[in-house]
Amino acid sequence: MRPENETDGQPKRSFIEQARRAQIIAAAVEVIAEVGFVKASLARIAAHAGISKGVISYHFAGKEELMAQIVTQVYSDISEAVVPRILAEENHNAMIRRHIIAVAEHMSGHRDQIAxxxxxxxxxxxxxxxxxxxxxxxxxxxxxxxxLYRSGQESGAFRDFDPRVMAVTQQSAIDAMFAYWVANPGHDLDAHAAELAELFDRATRASDTD
Known part of the structure; x- marks a missing residue:
């Protein structure tokens, strides 16, 4: 039977159903990383997970929904791992550095997810x-x-610049870092992240900030 709806209309999933969805997502990530998106059929993902294709169809409407859920889950996991570490920093300069380094540290054990x-x-x-x-x-x-950049500018930690431009640039640099790391497995991800953190720290901090 399908799970009953909660009062807000959203499906109420049991622990077992949540675990099964997580298993399918993990299997899909591994298959896509190994053979690519095109060859990652639901049948292939099911075989990799040791389940029937029908089990996947029960939990996901199709490949599109499964793929979209992978993205949602990966970014949710990153947020849960990284945001508390950012907020634990004492100033905005350290927060920017921590964002880059913490994301790299988290994803260093999840190369398949990046791929x-x-x-x-x-x-x-x-x-x-x-x-x-x-x-x-x-x-x-x-x-x-x-x-984060606007708040830092208001506190005097950052110099005057366009926060959206800097935000897009920083996120793009992080994305490029991971893409290079996936393509070059021997690349030192931690060293790359440290250099990137130093770069954005120097590029954004106010001139009179130590």
Whole structure:
């Protein structure tokens, strides 16, 4: 039976159902990272997970929904791991550095997720052929960094600059860092993140800030 709805109309999933969805998502990530988006059929993902294709169809409407959920889950996991570490810093300069370093530290153990995201972003399309994830999809990431930069400017920690431009630039640099790391497995991700953190710290801090 399908789960009953909660009072807000959203499906109420049992612990077992949540665990099964997590298992499917994890299997899908591994398959996409290994064979690419195009070859990652639901049948192949099911075989990798040791379940039937029907089990996937029970939990996800189709490949599109599964792929979209992968992206949602990965970014949710990143947020849960990274945001508390950012907020624990004492000043805005340290927050910017921590954001870059913490994201790299978290994803260093999830190379398959980065590879899978790259495949999904490149290949998942809407019915009209447009990319499922476009520039607007990154708006929440930009807005979060933009808010941090504006707050830092108000406190005097950062120099005067366009917060949105800096936010887009920082997120793009992080994305490029991960793309390079996936393509070059021997690349030192931690060293790259440390250099990137130093770069944005120097580029944004007020001249009279130590």
């Amino acid at each position: 899978a995201l790259g495949e999904i972003f490149s290949h998942l399309r809407k019915d009209n052929g447009e990319p499922y994830f476009d520039t607007d999809s990154s708006a929440p990431l930009y807005e979060g960094l933009e808010g």
